[in-house]
Amino acid sequence: MxxxxxxxxxxxxxxxxxxxxxxxxxxxxxxxxxxxxxxxxxxxxxxxxxxxxxxxTREDLITAALEYMFDIRMEHSKAEAAAFRSASAHTAAQDPARTEAVVAQLVESYTTALFKAALQVWTHAAADPALRERIVPLEARFGRVSHRLAVEALGVDDADPVAHHLVQATLDMARGLGLADVLTDDSARRKQIVHQWAATLHMALHAPR
CATH class of the missing domain: 1.10.10 (Arc Repressor Mutant, subunit A)
Structure with a gap:
């Protein structure tokens, strides 16, 4: 009522x-x-x-915005992972096309307004210990979830140390490509790098141990 x-x-x-x-x-x-x-x-x-x-205060506003950004980024990551799993349910993890689709999705997630906003806060936090103390736990938690979702999308065993580090390297590369897109449109070069890295990643993930 x-x-x-x-x-x-x-x-x-x-x-x-x-x-x-x-x-x-x-x-x-x-x-x-x-x-x-x-x-x-x-x-x-x-x-x-x-x-x-x-x-x-401004600090209250920025902190709340950080938490809200974290929640949105988490929701977007989970929704994208679910959509990918649904769209590629018929595609085996051993298919190179699936690997490239996952890599492309991860990279594009770092070219959004949310990433650009977060980048502004990270830059300021580098010189502000109090702000850094607030955001490091949020980013660490987001990183863990992003890693888990990438592992699931790629269909690999995260207990394998090689696979674990390759997935993390992919996420780190995606963040770097997002940085390259901040000042200029880097989409053409980014597409080429995604294609090449996806092929390299696929071979490394599925090579005999």
């Missing part, structure tokens, strides 16, 4: 969500310096006072 407080709570949740999404968009498009409470509030279409009701 609805209560008199539900509409107000819904509005409050909607305002909070707009602020978090505006923070991510601001970080991705105009960088760390622009992501102040005042700028984010204006972009979200709410008053500064309303923004500070939810996030009294």
């Amino acid at each position: 609805a209560t008199p407080h539900e509409p107000k709570q819904d509005r409050s949740r909607a305002t909070r969500l707009r602020l978090l999404e505006s923070t991510i968009d601001t970080l991705a498009e105009t960088g760390w310096a622009a992501a102040t409470v005042a700028v984010v509030a204006e972009r979200a279409g709410v008053s500064r006072g309303a923004a500070q009701h939810h996030f009294p």
Whole structure:
């Protein structure tokens, strides 16, 4: 049964969500310096006072945005992995086409606005121990889940140390290619690298031990 407080709570949740999404968009498009409470509030279409009701300080806003980014990235990674498994259910793990599809998917996940926003925070955290302390656990947890999903998509045994390190190298490469795409459109070169690395990865993963 609805209560008199539900509409107000819904509005409050909607305002909070707009602020978090505006923070991510601001970080991705105009960088760390622009992501102040005042700028984010204006972009979200709410008053500064309303923004500070939810996030009294900029640190509160950025921390909440980081947690929200983590949740979204986790949801996207899981959804992409599920979609891939569904689309390639008929394709054996030993098929090179499956390996290339997985690598391409991993790499493209590092060219999104979420990655660009996270990159702004990582850069600032390098010189801010308090912020670094907040984000390192989130990134470590995201890294573990990303690794597990990549292992499942590739259909390999993570207990095999060679396979484990090859999967991690693929994720590290994907992050590096994402960095290369920040300043210029690197899609053509990225496609060639994905194709070559996928072939190399496939042979290494399925070579006799």
